[in-house]
Amino acid sequence: MRRLRDGQVWRLPQAGRAFVLRFSFVILLTAAFTLMVLGRAEMAAVERLRTAVTDLVAPLLDALSRPVQTVNDVVGEVTGFLALRDENARLLDANARLRRWEMVARRMETENAALRGLLNFKSEPLGAFVSARVVGDSGNAFVRTMLVNAGASAGISKNQAVITGDGLVGRVVELGQRSARILLLTDLNSRIPVVIQSTRQRAILAGDNSSTPVLTLLPENVRVEVGARVVTSGHGGLLPAGLPVGVVTGLDESGYRVRLFADLGRLEYVRVVNWSLPGFSPLAPTAWQPVAEPDAATGPLAGGAAPSEAETP
Amino acid sequence: MNIETDIWPRIESGLRGAVPLTLTAMLVVLVAMPLGVPALGPIMPLFPLMAIFYWVIHRPDRFPYLGTFLIGLFQDVLAGTPMGMSALVLVAVHGAVASQRKFFRGKSFMVVWSGFAVLASGAVALNWVLAMAFYASLASPTPALFQLVLTVALFPCLTWFFRLVRRDLLRPI
Numbered sequence: 001m002r003r004l005r006d007g008q009v010w011r012l013p014q015a016g017r018a019f020v021l022r023f024s025f026v027i028l029l030t031a032a033f034t035l036m037v038l039g040r041a042e043m044a045a046v047e048r049l050r051t052a053v054t055d056l057v058a059p060l061l062d063a064l065s066r067p068v069q070t071v072n073d074v075v076g077e078v079t080g081f082l083a084l085r086d087e088n089a090r091l092l093d094a095n096a097r098l099r100r101w102e103m104v105a106r107r108m109e110t111e112n113a114a115l116r117g118l119l120n121f122k123s124e125p126l127g128a129f130v131s132a133r134v135v136g137d138s139g140n141a142f143v144r145t146m147l148v149n150a151g152a153s154a155g156i157s158k159n160q161a162v163i164t165g166d167g168l169v170g171r172v173v174e175l176g177q178r179s180a181r182i183l184l185l186t187d188l189n190s191r192i193p194v195v196i197q198s199t200r201q202r203a204i205l206a207g208d209n210s211s212t213p214v215l216t217l218l219p220e221n222v223r224v225e226v227g228a229r230v231v232t233s234g235h236g237g238l239l240p241a242g243l244p245v246g247v248v249t250g251l252d253e254s255g256y257r258v259r260l261f262a263d264l265g266r267l268e269y270v271r272v273v274n275w276s277l278p279g280f281s282p283l284a285p286t287a288w289q290p291v292a293e294p295d296a297a298t299g300p301l302a303g304g305a306a307p308s309e310a311e312t313p
Numbered sequence: 314m315n316i317e318t319d320i321w322p323r324i325e326s327g328l329r330g331a332v333p334l335t336l337t338a339m340l341v342v343l344v345a346m347p348l349g350v351p352a353l354g355p356i357m358p359l360f361p362l363m364a365i366f367y368w369v370i371h372r373p374d375r376f377p378y379l380g381t382f383l384i385g386l387f388q389d390v391l392a393g394t395p396m397g398m399s400a401l402v403l404v405a406v407h408g409a410v411a412s413q414r415k416f417f418r419g420k421s422f423m424v425v426w427s428g429f430a431v432l433a434s435g436a437v438a439l440n441w442v443l444a445m446a447f448y449a450s451l452a453s454p455t456p457a458l459f460q461l462v463l464t465v466a467l468f469p470c471l472t473w474f475f476r477l478v479r480r481d482l483l484r485p486i
Binding site: 024025031033034036039049054068135138139140144145181188268 | 377
């Protein structure tokens, strides 16, 4: 027994060991590369493996991140206490301003309701929210994603919009039972249809891994004011229209940059918007149904509710 | 044969032997945790890279290629990077360190640190090329460079910690 423990029995000849080592190096390099290629081809199995592991680790991350958050909260409390006086003055000021806005909003609300009644306008359904805690940061220079502690079992589905009180954060790209991955607006792969609120100019907000995404697909010689508000346009039917996104901060060689309303650097809780146009299911791959389904003919794409993409501003 | 006296030392040495890999996996989790520090996320130091560098030099017997591969996959899952990307980079780093192990053993810390800086630069560059090829687009390499600088800067702290672990937990096996 003792001989076995010392590894005497199992020790391979030196040359053989070197061969096995080199062999496993090459095999594993190839395996990693193959996985990447399969992932690029969006193999379902790779994604399933991924969500399975994420689901397993999410509760652990959840538990681990709580003390960190507690420390952050305590630090926040202390600094908040020190700044109480200034904060109070600021809030009084803001309160006075908001009261005026409230009056305006109430007047507009009644006016809006009356006008909608006149026009028989069919308003968009308001979405329900699922609140979730951010439990994972990507901690990586190449992607901008986040992991939250709620998934399909909480009623979240893929491609839903994720917001904070300030504005849009991103959308759900990967879904497990207890976890979901959010692709932030700043990620290289994020493309969101938006509209400049004042001019109704449509554009696509494209992330490039920097903190300020760029407005792309703007027609040439269209000028956008610095400070213009950018909101979601709702085109494509994936995201609700009118979610606040950010303000235009200026023009550089890649286009107009947008500073996001949501502070992506310190997200703690987010809300996933459970929203869909009734009778309309956009390009989401989950909408695919087998042909044998009896109501396939009256399926989601038969409604004709798709917004006209050919329209030019 | 007395099982009582024979089995516990084996379990103990097995547990001690698993320390390098477990520690590295824990560092992967640490990197993925939201620490509430604004803007730290994209430039989080590459702690797992430091761990692999250290353990492949000092305890290669407790750090097989397969372990590195699985840790890379774990990191890909947590970070949301393409599956296999970190695994590829980390296995490549493992291979590079393993080939230079004899060179690094017993050298002064400055030499080891410089060696690490060169290797980490290579790893970050490889990662950047892989990511850009995968997404078929070009992003600014600035966050990756910051990440590299932080990683190299924090290498002595982690090395000090790993040295303690090696001395206190791994010396007997």
